[in-house]
Amino acid sequence: MTGRPEILFPLFAGLDTLDGVGPKTSKHFEGIAVTKPRDLLFTLPHSGIDRQKKDSIRNAIAPCVITVEVEITAHHPARAKGRPYRISVDDAHESFQLVFFHARSDYLEKTLPVGQRRVVSGKLEVFDGVAQMVHPDHVLAVEKANEIPAYEPVYPLTSGVTQKLMAKAVASTLSRTPDLSEWMDKALKTREDWPDWHDAIKAAHAPETNADLGADTPARQRLAYDELFAHQLTLALARTATRKKKGIATIGTERLQARVRAALPFSPTGAQERAIAEISTDMAQEIRMNRLLQGDVGSGKTLVALMSLLITVEAGGQGVLMAPTEILARQHLEGLQPLAEEAGVVLEILTGRDKGAQRKAKLKALSEGNIHILVGTHAVFQKDVEFYDLRLAIIDEQHRFGVRQRLELGEKGRAVDILVMTATPIPRSLALAQYGDMDVSVLDEKPPGRLPVKTALVSTSRLDEVVDHLDRAMAEGRQAYWVCPLVGESEVVDLTAAEERFKHLRARFGEGKVGLVHGQMPPADKDAAMAKFVSGETKLLVATTVIEVGVNVPNASIMVIERAEIFGLAQLHQLRGRVGRGAAESTCLMMYQAPLSETAQKRLKTLRDTEDGFVISEVDLEMRGAGDVIGTAQSGLPKFRIADLERNAGLMALAQQDARVLLADDPKLETERGIAARVLLWLMEQEKSIRLISVG
Incomplete structure (x- = not known):
């Protein structure tokens, strides 16, 4: 087929x-x-509209839709242009009027002749003490009354x-x-x-x-399930297509990992150990790994990534860690460097900044296998970048990476294992919808020693108190972030807000103590401003949300978020995660402008009451809906017509399990059920997945 x-x-x-x-x-x-x-x-x-026939309008509470049998008693043609044509009618107990605008009198006399009986159905209203039905939806002869449905479905129009x-x-x-x-x-x-x-x-x-x-009626449940099943079948086929490509069994010796473990000041959490075990099991198979590592802010993804990379090196291969921006790539480098040195592993970085002889030397070392682990931006995928033996690619923060790009990445011709990391806790149903082709490891414990962040809600009217508090903290050598509000959709407007706040705070704390970063800055300036803050030269960093993901400054222990009520839950959670990374007790001050709307209140209270990103993400999903949580435009999230990701989370998990079982038993969909499933894929317009069946 x-x-x-x-x-x-x-x-x-x-x-x-x-x-x-x-x-x-x-x-x-x-x-x-x-x-x-x-x-x-x-x-x-x-x-729907209840159109069951009643004998009279007597007990109806107008305005309402009602269906009654009436006798036509008199016609009152329009007295002037633009005035309505009225027809008096009697039901079993009451009299009322049918009202028509711009109607032809000959047509009305023929349809509703005086003395005849008709069944009318429409909206009953009371106007100037008179009950009336304007333009009935149905006017039928008594013997044809059964053509009016007792309950009429109402569709989107x-x-x-x-x-x-x-x-x-x-x-x-x-x-x-x-x-x-x-x-x-x-x-x-x-x-x-x-x-x-x-x-x-x-x-x-x-x-x-x-x-x-209701969404929980058997018919609608079944149809929602079919939609989710077709989607999960597509993801499962993509997963099978990826796994069909021969992988290389990469088996570690644990020699290098043991050195790192010995150098760690703490023991890894149970969740980290579990993730490392799942990854090493995957890598040891001759099937390509395609795994998502999902961890909340500060759950220790970096250690899991390093251990995975070390397995590769132990087996004689190379690994690459890709970050979306240069700032994050450099940060990964700094985080991994000391531990890589303990293990005696060569770690190098490659970004768009590398030019000329320096770049040439790195590429030569890489192709000869003298660099074991490479950290970089997408620059690592340029044509001239050749590895000696690349076994593992780790992609960080790629919730902007759809299934298609993941497949393309695997098509680099090498049997590369893929690990995608995200610090955005995604509710289970969305994770299944977006990453259903992957196996998922979750880090849901915080490493020991991470102190909770104290979160407080402060009204903007207390701005001066907040500034005084910062003054005292900075005098004690602490550092702080000040995140400015999202004023409009445009970065340019947000910028004005950030610049104004920057001037105000610089005037208070003096030149050189306050830095500024925003999305409109040239990358080199942004990096320079960040570097000054990281080194402790500037004590206060005023920023737009560019610092949302990944910036790591252990000494920064205060986060001020101005007009916090404008931000989304996930964003606030990510921003708060920028503090609480060092030994000092950290605080996050969410400044809001009163009065707060009910939803803003719920958002801010949720944040104040919990630091669990997964709990927060479920509340976020319930409040905003699926499309907004991931940002539909770049999410690769399917658009369902019947299924609802917030309500049908359980069905989604069921569909995934079912799809994987079906393909395990019938990989080419050739059995009776398999052929029926193909028809479903065509019906749900998942033609792409039909092509995946013939691949491999």
Whole structure:
């Protein structure tokens, strides 16, 4: 099956092949991301209207939608242009009026003749003491009343698409929807008591009460699961494709690792030991490693990275550690250097700054195997950079790295093991959605000796007190960060805020004691300002959020975040993580401008009450939604139509497990269930993954 299966053709035809949709109206549907019948299938109603017939409007509480049988008693044509045409009607107990604007009287006399009975359904309102229904949604002869659904689903709309048109298009799509073979694991389906796919789709579009619209109804659960399963199947296929490429078994001798352990002033945490063991097991196999190391701020990822790199060196290979910026690359170098020396390992850095003879010498040493571990930026992937025997690539802070780039990285032709590190704790469901093709190690313990950071909320009206507090702390030799607010979407506006604050603080503390870094600075100036702060020459660093990731200054023990209520939870947590790295007790002052909105209050209180990044990330997900937590634009996060990452975390884990089991039993998807799963992949527009099946 190389192309789309024929059974799905009707769902991928033009929208104008549906009842009631012409070439012109089909364009309007694009406003709700519907370009073919298949998209309508997965555009479910979000609410509904009860249209069960009542005998009278007597007990109705207006405004409300009501359906009643009435007798037409009189017509009152519009007295002047722009005035409404009114029709008096009686139900079993009450009289009210039907109101029409810009209606033709001959049409109304024919549709609603005096003395006849009709069933009307629409919104009942009271205007000037008179009950009225303006432009009823339905007016039908009594014998046709059953054409009005007892409960009418309400769909998302866009300009040019009415509920009527939507209902007609959906009905037309459902009438051409084929019965598809079951791709779900039978035992799972029985255990969850989920309907067949076709029945689930029909039920989801035909709710009978408000309860049927809930995400936890069997039909919607099943459809959400299908979406997650297709996504996880794609990731599992990507994982299999990566693993098919022969790896090299890299087995360490523990000789160099033992030297580092002996030099450590503390024992690694249980979480670090577990991660190191998982990584060394992966590396010892002849399958390429593709692992994510997820650790909270200060959980000790650097040590795990070093131990992994040492396994490579012990086995006679080389390792590379890539960071997104030069500042971070240099910091990794400083962090690793003393321990690498203990182990007697040659560690070198390569960035865009290396030019001419110096660069040539490094490249020669690298290609001859005289450099064991290389630290660098993306510069390490330029054509002329050749390794003697590269076994392990560690990518730091690449939550901006999608599945595609990870596959490309593996295609450097060598059987390189890949370890991706992130300091951004990601809620479980998002980690599975974004990194489901990888195996995950989590560092969820803090190394001994890391003191908790005291967090306090301070109103901006107490700015002077905060500045006095800094004055005293700096006199004792302590260093501090002052992070300025995100004023607008543009770095340029944020810059003004940072520059103003910098001038104000420099005037107070004197020239030379206060530094400034922001995103608009040339990299060399930024590095210079950071270097002065790291060396302790400047005591206070005023910054925009450029310092959010990775900067390590153990002596800095105070973090002031101005207008903290504007920042996101994850960002505040990352910023706070810049302090508490040394021996001194650290504080984080979150300055807010009163009054605080309810959500801002919840955010700041969450931070004050916990330092656990995973707890914080779950609250963040619940408050902001999945797209925003990772930033949809660069997240590689799939867009689901039915599944909801906040609510369906459990389903996502189930889907991942199921997808991996299916592929282990049927790697080419050739069994009956495998072929059904291929149809699902086509249905969910995951054609790319179909190609992965034929790879290798």
